[in-house]
Amino acid sequence: MNGATKRKATAESVIAPSKKAKARSSVSKAKKPKRTFDVDSLRWRKAKLSDMHNDSEGFFGLEEIDDVEVIRKSDNTVEFRAVDSPADAVDEPESDEFEGFGDEPAAVDKPEAGQTNKSTNSAETTNGDEKVETKKAPKEQKEKKKKNKVQQSKEDAELETNVFAGLDDVEEPQDDTDVSAWVDLDLSPRLLSSLAKLKFSKPTSIQEAAIPQILAGHDVIGKASTGSGKTLAFAIPIVEKWLEVSDEENPPSASKGPLALVLSPTRELAHQLTEHIKGLCAGLPNSPFICSITGGLSVHKQQRQLAKADIVIGTPGRLWEVLSSSSDLLNSFKGIGYLVVDEADRLLTEGHFKEATEILSALDRFEAEEDDEGAAPSPRQTLVFSATFHKGLQQKLAGKGKYGLMDEDDSMQYLLKKLNFQEEKPKFIDVNPVSQMAEKLKEGLVECGAMEKDLYLYALLLLYPNVRTLVFTNSISSARRIAPMIQNLNMNAYPLHSQMAQKARLRSIERFTAESEGKSSILIATDVAARGLDIPNVELVVHYHVPRAADAYVHRSGRTARAEKTGLSILLCAPEEVTPTRRLIAKVHSRRKKASKNFFVQTLDMDRRLVGRLKPRLTLAKKIADATLAKEKGNKDDDWMRNAAEELGVEYDSDEMQQVGKWGGRGGGRKEKQEEARATTKAEMGALRAELRELLSKRINAGVSEKFIATGLVDMDELLRGAKGEFLGRVDGLDIGML
Ligand SMILES: Nc1ncnc2c1ncn2[C@@H]1O[C@H](COP(=O)(O)OP(=O)(O)OP(=O)(O)O)[C@@H](O)[C@H]1O
Numbered sequence: 077m078n079g080a081t082k083r084k085a086t087a088e089s090v091i092a093p094s095k096k097a098k099a100r101s102s103v104s105k106a107k108k109p110k111r112t113f114d115v116d117s118l119r120w121r122k123a124k125l126s127d128m129h130n131d132s133e134g135f136f137g138l139e140e141i142d143d144v145e146v147i148r149k150s151d152n153t154v155e156f157r158a159v160d161s162p163a164d165a166v167d168e169p170e171s172d173e174f175e176g177f178g179d180e181p182a183a184v185d186k187p188e189a190g191q192t193n194k195s196t197n198s199a200e201t202t203n204g205d206e207k208v209e210t211k212k213a214p215k216e217q218k219e220k221k222k223k224n225k226v227q228q229s230k231e232d233a234e235l236e237t238n239v240f241a242g243l244d245d246v247e248e249p250q251d252d253t254d255v256s257a258w259v260d261l262d263l264s265p266r267l268l269s270s271l272a273k274l275k276f277s278k279p280t281s282i283q284e285a286a287i288p289q290i291l292a293g294h295d296v297i298g299k300a301s302t303g304s305g306k307t308l309a310f311a312i313p314i315v316e317k318w319l320e321v322s323d324e325e326n327p328p329s330a331s332k333g334p335l336a337l338v339l340s341p342t343r344e345l346a347h348q349l350t351e352h353i354k355g356l357c358a359g360l361p362n363s364p365f366i367c368s369i370t371g372g373l374s375v376h377k378q379q380r381q382l383a384k385a386d387i388v389i390g391t392p393g394r395l396w397e398v399l400s401s402s403s404d405l406l407n408s409f410k411g412i413g414y415l416v417v418d419e420a421d422r423l424l425t426e427g428h429f430k431e432a433t434e435i436l437s438a439l440d441r442f443e444a445e446e447d448d449e450g451a452a453p454s455p456r457q458t459l460v461f462s463a464t465f466h467k468g469l470q471q472k473l474a475g476k477g478k479y480g481l482m483d484e485d486d487s488m489q490y491l492l493k494k495l496n497f498q499e500e501k502p503k504f505i506d507v508n509p510v511s512q513m514a515e516k517l518k519e520g521l522v523e524c525g526a527m528e529k530d531l532y533l534y535a536l537l538l539l540y541p542n543v544r545t546l547v548f549t550n551s552i553s554s555a556r557r558i559a560p561m562i563q564n565l566n567m568n569a570y571p572l573h574s575q576m577a578q579k580a581r582l583r584s585i586e587r588f589t590a591e592s593e594g595k596s597s598i599l600i601a602t603d604v605a606a607r608g609l610d611i612p613n614v615e616l617v618v619h620y621h622v623p624r625a626a627d628a629y630v631h632r633s634g635r636t637a638r639a640e641k642t643g644l645s646i647l648l649c650a651p652e653e654v655t656p657t658r659r660l661i662a663k664v665h666s667r668r669k670k671a672s673k674n675f676f677v678q679t680l681d682m683d684r685r686l687v688g689r690l691k692p693r694l695t696l697a698k699k700i701a702d703a704t705l706a707k708e709k710g711n712k713d714d715d716w717m718r719n720a721a722e723e724l725g726v727e728y729d730s731d732e733m734q735q736v737g738k739w740g741g742r743g744g745g746r747k748e749k750q751e752e753a754r755a756t757t758k759a760e761m762g763a764l765r766a767e768l769r770e771l772l773s774k775r776i777n778a779g780v781s782e783k784f785i786a787t788g789l790v791d792m793d794e795l796l797r798g799a800k801g802e803f804l805g806r807v808d809g810l811d812i813g814m815l
Contacts, residue, residue, distance in 0.1 A: 253277050261287050267316055270359030280305035281507040287312055290459060295502035297420075297460045301514050302634020303610070304507070306461045310338075310416050311353045317413060318364045318386055333408035334382075335364070337439075338389040338416040339432065341423040343370040343578060344585060345608040349389045349418065352610070369395045372578020379405065392423070392431035399435065410442045412456050417495070419607045420460040421627065440496050455498040463512050463634060464627040512630045512664060517637035519645050519677045521657070526650035530561065533620055534694050535687045536646060537567060537598065543615040544591070545598045548632045550621035552602055558620065559600040560704060564697035566772055572601035585611070606631040610638060619647040622656075626663045646680065689776045696768040703761060706754040 255268050257278035263271075279287065282300035289296050290313035300306055314336045321335065340346040350368040357363035367381040369390035378398055382388065382405055388395075399406045415436075417423055423432060439456070513519075524532040537545065549555045552573040562569035568591055570584040584599065589611055591597035599605065600620075606628055614636045623629040636643025649657050658677065665676050756764075 261312075262291065263287075263312065263316060264319055266319060266360055267312065267356075270356055273359035274355065276308075280309075282306055282505065283309045283312065285505045285507055286310070289503045289505065290314075290457065291316065293457065295458045295497040295499045297465075297502050297504045299462060299465055299504075299506040299508070299512075301508045301512050302463045302631060303514055303638025304463075305639070306418075306463075307349055307352045307610075308356060310414075310418075310459045310461060311349075311356055314387060314414050314416075315353070315357060315360075315364065319360070322362065322364075333411045334385045334388045335412070336387045336414035336416065337409065337412050337435075338387070338418060339395070339423055339435070340389060340391055341419045341607055342604055343372060343391055344572075344581065344605065345419065346370045346389050346391050347582070348608065348610055353387060353389070369398055370578070372581070375401075383408070392435055396431040396434050399438070406438060409439065412439060412442075414457050414459060415439065415495075416459045416461070418461050419631075420462045421465050422462075422607055436495065458495055458497050458502065460495070460502075464630050514634060514637035514643070516640065516642040517633060517645060518643070519633065519647075519661070520680050521647045521649055521654070521677050522680045522682060523649050523651060523654055524682075526652075529620055529648050529650075530558070530698065531687060531690060531694055532648055532682070533558070533618060534562070534565060534690055535682060536616075536618055536648075537562065537596070538690075540616050540644070542594055542596050544588070544593075544611070544613050545596070545616040545618060546605065546611075546614050546632075546635050547598060547600045547618045547620050548606065548623070549600065549602055550624065554620065555600045555602050557701060557705060560701040561694075561697050562598060562600065564700050564768060565693065567596055567598055569598040569600055572599055572605050574602065574604050585609075603628055603632070605635070609635060611635065612638075613641070614638075615643055617643070617645040619645070622647055622649055622653050623660070626660050629661060630664055647677070686776075693768060693771040696764055696771065700761065700764050700768065703754070703756040703764075707756075 253272040253275045254277060255272045258268055258271055261279060261284070280300075281304065282298055283305050286296050286298045286309040290310065296310075298306060298309055300309075318335050338346075338349060340349055346368045347370065350366055354363075354366055357366070364386035365381075365384050366387045366389065367378070367385045369378045369382065369388060371391060371394040375394075375398060378394070379402065382398060399409070522532055522536065533547065547558065549558065552575050555571050555573045556575075559569045559571035568587075570588050572581055572584045572588075576584070581604075588597050588599040593613060599611075603623075608631075617633055617636045619629070619632060623632055633643075633645035636645060647657060661677055
């Protein structure tokens with residue numbers, strides 16, 4: 077692919093016009109005489125301006141007129157009328173003295189020194205809902221004022237002030253974000269204007285480094301910390317290219333197939349990328365058709381959307397399912413100009429290997445084909461982004477070859493070969509070689525018994541109330557269990573895991589995000605939420621289970637402290653997990669200066685005695701959640717067994733089946749517990765709930781110090797006022813005040 081042609085982008089063309097220019101243009105728009113006087117038929121004179129106005133960007137100057145009534149109506153439109161006989165001159169200006177119309181220039185009419193136009197020349201009366209301003213100019217003052225240039229400058233400034241004051245209400249909404257910091261990236265005015273609308277005043281480091289390389293036609297591998305704007309780093313040049321192509325084709329033909337394909341490891345990330353890029357395009361006069369192709373949603377709809385898409389964002393599984401179902405659709409990808417692999421290290425390894433390979437192979441087959449006229453297809457640019465890269469992968473991608481070729485079977489290497497960069501050495505951009513973690517992230521660790529994690533999680537949620545919190549678990553069953561348990565404790569908690577229906581997944585994220593700021597909102601998620609998700613204002617990340625790998629720690633923690641905001645990441649560690657976890661985290665920080673290494677993860681000492689007092693309510697909340705889940709599961713199992721029995725043509729007896737389950741070897745104990753929970757009657761559930769309600773309504777006695785925790789609706793102000801460092805232990809290391 078050829079490099080994108082250079083665009084002449086001037087900041088002036090997109091930076092919001094100066095206030096003066098806005099006012100001038102608003103005057104023109106607002107002055108709509110009813111039927112008698114057209115605004116252009118008035119004798120406008122050029123007003124003299126002081127030197128300081130000469131340089132003002134986009135300011136065309138001011139014009140003035142005398143002896144005119146300015147009628148401002150309640151809807152902010154303005155009319156002009158003759159003033160000689162205020163009552164009867166309305167609409168029919170025939171007086172000889174009236175100089176505001178005709179071809180001859182009118183005499184200058186200026187206010188007295190030291191007086192504003194309004195105070196000198198206007199008499200304000202009200203006429204129904206209309207406001208009438210009458211301008212009068214004593215003729216004897218004219219000569220004197222003409223001579224006094226200095227005075228005039230002053231008056232002009234005052235006039236300007238009055239015009240602005242009067243027109244504020246009729247101005248259109250403005251984007252006054254100064255985007256001049258983007259100008260060096262050579263973007264088109266249209267895109268700059270879009271960025272101004274998003275209020276993105278300057279590019280992030282990765283955007284600054286990657287955008288010019290992509291625009292110049294290079295393959296790029298971009299590494300930058302979480303939340304640093306990698307999405308727009310690749311999206312801006314793609315949209316820029318689309319604008320260029322659509323200008324040429326006007327409108328671009330849909331039959332040409334998509335311009336870009338973006339591969340994402342998770343459905344949520346794919347949807348988010350789609351929204352993010354749509355957001356960028358929302359400010360454009362015409363925009364590309366962007367669609368996401370992910371599992372869990374209608375295939376037919378996605379097939380239809382694919383046929384007209386310009387930018388396709390998808391998870392490999394569904395994308396391959398849709399593409400392989402239709403050779404037409406697959407062939408439409410022949411002209412792909414950009415292949416983006418987002419969160420590359422995960423996408424290229426876990427779970428997506430087979431489908432990702434199929435897609436890449438298909439694209440490569442196209443690359444090898446010539447078109448009907450024997451011309452080689454234009455090569456595609458490959459763009460790879462992530463906050464983390466496997467070390468060996470980094471070396472290989474950078475073309476340094478230090479590690480030599482790995483085993484051919486190695487999936488990573490195999491896929492890297494498959495990526496088939498057009499350039500031998502793609503541009504490797506690492507804007508944070510020292511740290512992958514966001515700068516304003518604070519990290520902490522709470523040591524607790526392996527069986528006490530629920531308790532300490534609850535304590536942490538009380539310690540940091542009224543914030544958006546993301547809790548990560550390593551298993552689906554934990555996410556499924558913890559969410560209702562926390563809900564029972566009167567907190568807004570939502571589950572997110574891959575066994576949920578796609579709509580329920582999206583709903584959980586929506587509810588989690590919808591909770592207004594300053595209110596508690598908790599998402600209990602597996603690592604399906606670890607990568608790329610950009611949920612605004614997540615202030616706390618809790619690792620309920622310690623992450624299995626360093627990159628998971630980076631990505632999970634990266635859900636907070638995004639876009640230069642602050643955030644907190646806390647690990648719950650069983651005693652035996654502390655050393656390996658610290659070792660794992662040390663890897664993440666390994667390139668930082670040794671001296672400050674120990675500082676990264678602070679240990680939070682919580683007051684165990686106090687945490688212990690939360691136990692009765694937690695036990696109840698857990699019991700209710702377990703019973704509800706067991707009932708749901710039991711009903712599902714029952715349905716499944718009944719269906720199976722029907723298919724086999726045997727009689728279904730649930731008691732008999734339960735006996736089989738009970739004595740059926742492994743898991744018998746757990747099953748027994750489930751049975752017990754399932755057997756909880758409605759009345760018992762009611763009693764449990766009542767008991768929990770009672771507990772939650774009471775304060776917890778914090779001991780001799782007479783400090784109390786009001787749970788459910790904990791009074792943190794009270795706690796922090798007197799009990800900081802005592803409530804749930806010392807937390808000073810992490811600076812509780814940062815939340
Ligand atoms: N130039 C900019 N100025 C201000 N905010 C920006 C800019 N570019 C992007 N953002 C915002 O920063 C946030 C993070 O961006 P993005 O999701 O692209 O991060 P990321 O680097 O891909 O993170 P992750 O590694 O977690 O996927 C988004 O909310 C985005 O709107």
